[in-house]
Amino acid sequence: MEIRRVGVVGLGTMGAGIAQVSVQAGFDTVGREVNDELGERGKATIDRYLTRGVEKRRLTQEEKDAAIGRLTLTTELADLANCDLVIEAVLEELPLKREVFAELDRVTRPDAILATNTSALSVAEIAEAADRPERVVGMHFFNPAPVLPLVEIVRAPQSSDDAVRAAYDWAQGAGKQPVNCNDTPGFIVNRILIPLLNDCVRVLDEAGVAPEDLDKAMTNGAGWPLGPCGLVDLVGIDVHIHASEALYEKLGEERMAPPERLLQLQKQGRLGRKTGHGFFDYE
Ligand SMILES: NC(=O)c1ccc[n+]([C@@H]2O[C@H](COP(=O)([O-])OP(=O)(O)OC[C@H]3O[C@@H](n4cnc5c(N)ncnc54)[C@H](O)[C@@H]3O)[C@@H](O)[C@H]2O)c1
Known part of the structure; x- marks a missing residue:
C-alpha cells in the first residue's frame, strides 16, 4: 500500500523526532498531543531543530518551511482517520498504549498500519487491544530520531506480512535504515x-x-x-x-x-x- 499521510501520537522526545523525520521525508503529518500547549511545544522543538539544520546548511530555508508546513496539530485521535500509517509514541505504560490502540483501531481506515515505538513493552500485548491486530507492528526509533538511522521493525505474532513490509518500506523511504526483528524482549539493540x-x-x-x-x-x-x-x-x-x-x-x-x-x-x-x-x- 502507498503511505501518503502519517499520524504521530505524542509529540514528546521521540514523537517530535519521528514527526520531523516524516515531514522532512515529504509526508503530510498529523501530530496528536493531549492539549494545544504540548502540541505547540512539540512543533516548536521540530522548528528549532530544522532552523539549526538551515544554519548548518544541511537544508535550505525553503525546505525547512515546506517541511514545517506539512505538520498539522490536533488533540483528537479521530483526526488521524485519513492517515495511512500512525506511529504511537506516548508514555511507556501498557494500559495507556492499549487505550490508544483500541481508539486508533476504531477511528482509522481498516487498512491503515498502526505502529508503536515502545522500547520495552510487548508489541503483541499492545496489538491485542485492536480488533484488527494484524495491522499492528513495532517501529522502534532511536533517540534522537532525526539523527540515528536505525528503526527496528518489530513483527508480533499477529502482525501481517503486508503491515511489516509497509512499515519497513516507509522507514526506508524516509531515509532510515530499517531492520526486521521479532517481538522479543529488548528487540535487537x-x-x-x-x-x-x-x-x-x-x-x-x-x-x-x-x-x-x-x-x-x-x-x-x-x-x-x-x-x-x-x-x-x-x-x-x-x-x-x-x-x-x-x-x-x-x-x-x-x-x-x-x-x-x-x-x-x-x-x-x-x-x-x-x-x-x-x-x-x-x-
Ligand atoms: N526516549 C528514548 O530514548 C526512547 C527511545 C526509543 C523509544 N522510546 C519510547 O518512545 C515512547 C515515548 O517516549 P519519550 O521518551 O518520547 O517520552 P516523553 O515523556 O518525551 O513523551 C511522552 C508523550 O506521551 C504523551 N502522554 C502523556 N500522558 C498521556 C496520556 N494520558 N494520553 C496520551 N498521551 C500521553 C505526552 O504528551 C508526550 O507526548 C515510549 O514508549 C518510550 O519507551 C523512547
Missing part, C-alpha cells in the same frame, strides 16, 4: 546494549576504574565512538534504568538488573546530560 553497558558500569566498582579511564579504554581499545559512561549520560540514567528493569523482569539475568551505582546516581538526581550531571558534569 537494547537486548545487547543494556546488559553490556551494565557490565561496563560494574567494572568501575569491581576493578576500581574511573569513568574517564573506562571511556578512554573503550573508545581507544574497542573502537566505540562514545564511551559507556558518556553513552549512559546521553541516553539518560533514568531511561537506561527503566529499560534495564524491564529486561531483567522479562529475562531474569542478573546482568540486566540496573547496577547499584546507577541507582545511586538516579537518587542524587544526576540523570546525565539532561540534568547537567551524571557520570560527568556538563556545565
Whole structure:
C-alpha cells in the first residue's frame, strides 16, 4: 500500500523526532498531543531543530518551511482517520498504549498500519487491544530520531506480512535504515546494549576504574565512538534504568538488573546530560 499521510501520537522526545523525520521525508503529518500547549511545544522543538539544520546548511530555508508546513496539530485521535500509517509514541505504560490502540483501531481506515515505538513493552500485548491486530507492528526509533538511522521493525505474532513490509518500506523511504526483528524482549539493540553497558558500569566498582579511564579504554581499545559512561549520560540514567528493569523482569539475568551505582546516581538526581550531571558534569 502507498503511505501518503502519517499520524504521530505524542509529540514528546521521540514523537517530535519521528514527526520531523516524516515531514522532512515529504509526508503530510498529523501530530496528536493531549492539549494545544504540548502540541505547540512539540512543533516548536521540530522548528528549532530544522532552523539549526538551515544554519548548518544541511537544508535550505525553503525546505525547512515546506517541511514545517506539512505538520498539522490536533488533540483528537479521530483526526488521524485519513492517515495511512500512525506511529504511537506516548508514555511507556501498557494500559495507556492499549487505550490508544483500541481508539486508533476504531477511528482509522481498516487498512491503515498502526505502529508503536515502545522500547520495552510487548508489541503483541499492545496489538491485542485492536480488533484488527494484524495491522499492528513495532517501529522502534532511536533517540534522537532525526539523527540515528536505525528503526527496528518489530513483527508480533499477529502482525501481517503486508503491515511489516509497509512499515519497513516507509522507514526506508524516509531515509532510515530499517531492520526486521521479532517481538522479543529488548528487540535487537537494547537486548545487547543494556546488559553490556551494565557490565561496563560494574567494572568501575569491581576493578576500581574511573569513568574517564573506562571511556578512554573503550573508545581507544574497542573502537566505540562514545564511551559507556558518556553513552549512559546521553541516553539518560533514568531511561537506561527503566529499560534495564524491564529486561531483567522479562529475562531474569542478573546482568540486566540496573547496577547499584546507577541507582545511586538516579537518587542524587544526576540523570546525565539532561540534568547537567551524571557520570560527568556538563556545565
Ligand atoms: N526516549 C528514548 O530514548 C526512547 C527511545 C526509543 C523509544 N522510546 C519510547 O518512545 C515512547 C515515548 O517516549 P519519550 O521518551 O518520547 O517520552 P516523553 O515523556 O518525551 O513523551 C511522552 C508523550 O506521551 C504523551 N502522554 C502523556 N500522558 C498521556 C496520556 N494520558 N494520553 C496520551 N498521551 C500521553 C505526552 O504528551 C508526550 O507526548 C515510549 O514508549 C518510550 O519507551 C523512547
